[in-house]
Amino acid sequence: MEFTVNRADLVRELSLSQGVVEKKTTIPILSNILLEAAGDRVTLTATDLELGIRCSCPARIKKEGSGTVPARKLLDYVRLLAEGDVHMKFLENHWANITSGRSRTRIAGMSRESFPELPEMPEKIAEVPVRTLASMISRTAFAISMEESRFTLNGALLVMRPEGLTMVATDGHRLAYVQATPAESGQVDKQFRALIPKKAMAELTKLADEAGSDATAIFAGDDNHLFFQIGHRLLITRKLTGNFPDYERVLPKDHSLVAKLQKDELRSAIERVAQFADERSRAIRVQFTNGEVKIFSSSVETGESEESVPSEYQGPEIEIGFNAQYLLDFLRAIPQDHVAFELKDQKSAGEMKPAGDGIADQYRYVVMPMRI
């Protein structure tokens, strides 16, 4: 194999692959990137067996073929080269010559045969605007569980229906739910439902950022994998298996007590008060009272703190405990200026959602209280 590519193109595509390259070196070949030259493009493939990515960039191909080299080393090196062309020529012993301007390098590679085969993309299920996907991910991913033992919660549920896309994530304590409008949801050919691993969501966000706001993602799935094709780039992920909790049951049907608040005021009030919350539990108390919402914290070691945020609330007084981090996660994820904070009683889930005009999609964030 022998080809010439633009350095900037190569650096960009290699960078997008790095998140997928296996960090642990238990299987050496997974630290490598597969390069394949055919037609007028070079295709780059990386996988950690859970996740796979296939990118490509234009190239002048002198001889078609394929080979693998260490992904990290190749990127680190090429990034340091001057702007211009990079020429790569693979040798019989799996090594590759890299030449660019006055630079000459020989990089040690491995046989292409030991590189795992990625599954073929099946028939398309939907075509979705990437900005919709990215915005759904950014509003749910933080609620995914970090605990490995709750593996069915280590990802988000994606539901595709003709009436629109839904994404739901939970760690068992709080749940984030986004329902996109049909207009934003693109074109869905058939109903589909799958669990996307957290890592795939992070990679998808990177691909979406790179693709620009008008791009669309072609989505497909087989029994074990999900496929997202964005332009020349394809992300393949294993599906998470297991039963996602019945989220419809968790979404509250009614709340008696609703306080509308200015988001930034509430967020910074919680941020300050949380400094004096118990470090392990992060517990704060939220009190709805006439004309204001009060936030309290106290910790045996550090002291106590209190804030008041104005609100038009007129209902009965209620005080309820929450993990400050859970509330902040939501308040930091929304662009809107106002939030509606809704409660029922001390033992039922509270809910937050963006408030104000011009909110088309539905975003609901449900948080279970703490015992106080």
Added chain:
Amino acid sequence: MSVRTYFHVDMDAFFVSVEELFDPSLKGKPVVVGGRPNERGVVSAASYAARKFGVHSALPLRTAYKLCPQAIFVDGHPERYRECSQQVFDVLHAFSPLVEMASIDEAYVDMTGTERLYGPPLKAAHLLHERMKTATRLNCSIGIAASRLVAKITSDQAKPNGVLWVIPGHEAAFLAPLDVRKVPGVGKVTEQNLHALGIRKVGDLARLEDAFLEERFGKWGLALAGKSRGIDAGGWFDTEIGEDTGPKSISHEHTFSEDTAEVAQLESTLARLCEMVGRRLREHGLHARTIALKLRYSDFSTITRAHSVGRPTQLDIELYEEIRLLFRRNWKPGAAVRLLGVNTSSFEEETEQMDLIGEARHERWKHALAAADKLRDRFGESAVSLAASMRGKFRERTHENPAGLPGKKPER
């Protein structure tokens, strides 16, 4: 540090003595506690009269019968022993705030600095001895020394029903003529190893260089050298009395009288074990993050499988759901099982954070089990149980020296 004064209070033939309280006709006779002579299982305790025939705890019941066929064999009553153990603790705790129950029938009491209250050690011990008898109608023996180790050895020498004080400075002379086996921590294996070196008495041990013992037995050898001179060394002697580190794990096991491969029987037994573990977790106010299953087949091959739960628990039903899952995943269907065990560890405080799903059920069980615990406190352990465990009822076996670290306070 100034000279300390420790009491080691050891109840005389505890299980047998408790049985005698309930059936005075047993007094003075050879009595074996633990089960019927033809049962599988071991002797939990033997009366002094039975011990004369060579019967001792941990001996198989059938062997005990061969040694002493005229003995009266009685079933153990763990609830009675726990209750009496609590009375013993209450007497001790009223006497000194620094009490550490080393097992169900023995305790260390730190008596340092109580001279003005109780007088010199022997007088104080005499007073305690009388109070114990009055309050519990049970005999005990008390060893007094400047270290817990010597106090323990001393109480053994004081038996039965005696009080003995080793005056500070005379430890080595007192220990020297004793067999090495008398040193706590020296078991059959260490004894053999020491005998092989020509060391038979504690005095032989004390004469050796520390370095020699360390070379032979490692760190444990150093502890042994200290022990031979009467110093508290190694293991749990490193923590002070009253410095409650809390249990590290809570577990229950059951050996079937006949091996079984019947699923209903096995799962029911697991449910019963989970109930017992859950009850003790709640008594200690602990919530377990790690739950483990122990399974021994007829051929003695044994597996343990553990799982960490998302939410630490002390509820029987949540323990059972995890254990049953572990059991179903790991048991070879049809293979006969000899022993089942349920172990909990990685204790954490109760989480204040409520769950989105199952919180209401969790609350209901919490209240139901709190009520069940109250019923058990009043009417005994068998007053209430999960329906799932009804078939798993078995007689709890008792050991005077339970495995694991001693030193836990009785459950309060």
